[in-house]
Amino acid sequence: MIQILIAEDQTILRNALESLLNLEKDIHVAGAVPSGASVRSFPGLWELDLLLMDIEMPDGTGLETAKYMKQHGFRGKIALLTTFSRPGYIEQAMKLGVDGYLLKDDPIDQLIVAIRRIVAGEHVISPALSNMLFRLQPNPLNDREQEMLRRVRNGESTETIASAMHLSLGTVRNYLSSAMQKLETTNRHDALRIAEEKGWI
Template structure:
């Protein structure tokens, strides 16, 4: 029996998935959560064979929660369930060590087949994403560039970023200029938005 834990903030979808998975003779949903925080706090999480987790949850995204679970020695398999098919998200998931990347809108037959493969130890990416995975764009930004662009998204000024990261204002401007060149954008705000859209600011 495959013991499954579903983490999804939308109650209707979470309950629907639970009901459909319970129809499979070899699967049993043993737990649910609405947030990343609830996943990490669950007393049964180490009994889970496959964690089916939404990538966009409050109090800890699927990517953040997966990374924390890996850090604490979670022994089960992790499959991200999402509507987001951007290349950056797939790359981040694979880098963390996620076992599956499944789309919410695929047929239930394909979903349960993917769960079984993940349980067996395969790395599974939904069929609809195979071409995108083949054409995967690697994140060209350094960790520092990602940090600064993330700061721009939340409204921080050059002076604030310089103080926070113990850099000179000129150094911050140089980092941002390099990031703009890499992303082929004309200003820092456009660069931050483009990097975020590609999923390159998720790690």
């Protein structure tokens, strides 16, 4: 029996997945939780065969939770389930060594087949995303540039960023300028938009 934990913050989808997967004779949903934190505190977590996690969840995204589980020796399989086909997300998932990258738009029978293949030891990516693998662009932004754009997203001014990060105003402007150049934009908001669309921040 395949023991699965579903992590999905949308209640309707989480409940639907749990019900549909439990109809399969060889699959048992051991639990269905709404966040990364609730994955990490789930009883019996380390005995599970598969974690099926949404990428964008509160209290620890699917990517962050996958990284945590890998670092702490989780021996089961990890599959990420998402509506997002952003290249940056796929790149991060591949670097983490997740076992599956699946789309919520995939038919349920296709998802069930993918689950069985993943548990059997295969690496599975949704067919709709396979072409994107050949067009992956590495993230051109360094850690500082990514942090600057995240703070811009939060509405922080240059002065606030400088104070929070203990940097000079000039240094903050240089990082933002560098990010804009790499993303071939002329303002920080366009740079933020592109970085988000690519899944680079």
